[in-house]
Amino acid sequence: MEYALLLAPSSNRVYTAGAAALGAAELAAFSVGALDGRLGPVAPIELAGRTYLGFSVADGPLGERDLAYLANVSSAFALFERVEGDLLRPIAGQPLDRYDDDLISIQKYSGKTNEHFTKLLLNVTVLASAFADRMLERKLTVLDPVCGRGTTLNQALMYGWDAIGIERDQQDLEAYSAFMKTYLKRKRLKHNAEMTPLRREGKKLGRRFDVTMAPDKAAHHAGETQQLTVFEADTSLARSLLKKHSAEVVVADLPYGIVHGSRGPKGIARGPQELLETALPGWVQLIMPGGTLGFSWNTHVAPREEAIALVEKAGLRIVPAEGFSHWVDQGITRDIVIARRD
Known part of the structure; x- marks a missing residue:
């Protein structure tokens, strides 16, 4: 199963420039620490002029608990399942956030x-x-x-x-x-x-x-x-x-x-x-x-x-x-x- 994570914008231009590499390293940490190492290699991809982080899951779709973890990735704006080519299906995940941002x-x-x-x-x-x-x-x-x-x-x-x-x-x-x-x-x-x-x-x-x-x-x-x-x-x-x-x-x-x-x-x-x-x-x-x-x-x-x-x-x-x-x-x-x- 293929996924694409849309990166959140940042007011800091310098941080935005490095956000894809940092997001990939953070996703790898989530994979090892919370998802039993199930995420494949993470790499930036361009879709419709926007930068996403693309990755695969070898053993089937992400479950509800997996999505709950990934909803807290610092650079995450939205997560999508890649249906076909550039066609994306949005996936809901509930972050831990208890207060307004x-x-x-x-x-x-x-x-x-x-x-x-x-x-x-x-x-x-x-x-x-x-x-x-x-x-x-x-x-x-x-x-x-x-x-x-x-x-x-x-x-x-x-x-x-x-x-x-x-x-x-x-x-x-x-x-x-x-x-x-x-x-x-x-x-x-x-x-x-x-x-x-x-x-x-x-x-x-x-x-x-x-x-x-x-x-x-x-x-x-x-x-x-x-x-x-x-x-x-x-x-x-x-x-x-x-x-x-x-x-x-x-x-x-x-x-x-x-x-x-x-x-x-x-x-x-x-x-x-x-x-x-x-x-x-x-x-x-x-x-x-x-x-x-x-x-x-x-x-x-x-x-x-x-x-x-x-x-x-x-x-x-x-x-x-x-x-x-x-x-x-x-x-x-x-x-x-x-x-x-x-």
Whole structure:
């Protein structure tokens, strides 16, 4: 059976240029992690002047569960069965999304990671974990230890999962908390949100922002709520902030060292290599057995071999993740590393 996936448009012209290659790599991850390797090779095809990703399934048509997985591909706009030649039949799939997509798209600010890539990174990290076959039913917990203004956290919430973030920048925390409070009120979603002091051993470290939310009143009354927590703290303190095995997956878009600056407040190094050396041991303790770490970074300031060496030194097993390297901007080539805690 032959299929064609129509790629979603992106407001970022550079990302759009690489979307086909990234989408093919993501589909391969879905095949291995959720579809028992049943998808054939994925390749771009042109139909009526539009770019699709074409692939085959050797053992018959995709089932309802298969389609439910593929509905969450980050680059997917619509999926079709190829009936004959260029004739396509649309196929419906129900994504995990619990909220309107402006939860992801409405925030605009300098340095924001493309939301399609954020979703891709979360997807491939979960698909490499022991929980991939349950991601449609199980409420996972996602930790972003360098969460910025919460793009990854919002994608986790969109999926119906719980989200935990750590961000030391006071302005980012204030901007994110203001956005979430406004969003929840504007959408009239049942919720509780509060900012409280963050203390350890009698000392104030910063603040924490906590939200309990649900997509509708019925879910809230049934106790089907989601938790969002963001700590205002340095990520090197992650283990002191959270209990061991707090999350199924840890997902991070590391500072690039160019656009975001190589140093943060008080001269603290923010390059990806220095950040991993300092924070990775604490992050690893927070991952559940069978869980995964997925991060993206600028390979110009930290070679892939060095990043992998640091991850292996921390006791994680590297999961093959090919085809994700792509050009972002002058001086920035972004790639992904995925590792699993066995």
